[in-house]
Amino acid sequence: HTGERPYRCEECGKSFRHRSTLTIHHRVHSGERPYKCPECHKSFKNSSELVRHGRIHTSERPYDCSQCGRRFGDTSQLVRHWRIHTGEHNHPNPTCGKSFSNRPRLTNHRLVHTGEKDYHCPDCGRGFNRRSNLLVHQRSHLEQKPFICLDCPKSFTCSNQLIQHRQIHSEEK
Incomplete structure (x- = not known):
């Protein structure tokens, strides 16, 4: 553990101890997100x-x-x-x-x-102060509910709703 960082990013100059860490770092510049x-x-x-x-x-x-x-x-x-x-x-x-x-x-x-509400819904015009809140809201227009309860058939538009719902099941046990 010498603290040596021999792997240097040519784009920003940041250095790393391991080649694999540099490879992951390159994705910051390329925008690549291979894990879905x-x-x-x-x-x-x-x-x-x-x-x-x-x-x-x-x-x-x-x-x-x-x-x-x-x-x-x-x-x-x-x-x-x-x-x-x-x-x-x-x-x-x-x-x-x-x-x-x-x-x-x-x-x-x-x-x-x-x-400030810099993020506006293109469907209804409602304004939001955070992009993440806008994205959750947009799911309501699309009826997307990707957060699924494993104990019952209910699903939700955001993770917080699922977490709150799951308390019902933990109280049942």
Whole structure:
């Protein structure tokens, strides 16, 4: 472990320890996403992203909080959650002083002050502050429900709806 990074990207100059990591990195520039989810057909640049994504459909949550027992699909979600217990909120909003546990939550909160809705539905014109919210909304027009419950015939337009629904089945057991 010398820290040597002999594999260099010709496009951006970033260096890597392993050739395989450089190969995956090249996909950032090429846009190639060869790993496709068989459930919803979303594509990913490496297999680990596909595996992590797959947990949305299966509701698998292998990482649990030692403090409260809540379970998560990946370690980054667990780390974010852990901040609830530690009280760590080191991302303050200069406009109102409210503080957040991570930058994406702060960024999302700022839209409350600006009211910006840059993403508009081409079918009905409804505006959204996030692209992901627009994409979920568009599924309602197409009647796409790729998130399927394994315990009953219900399906949902977004993963949060499935996760909320699955609590019904966990209470039944």
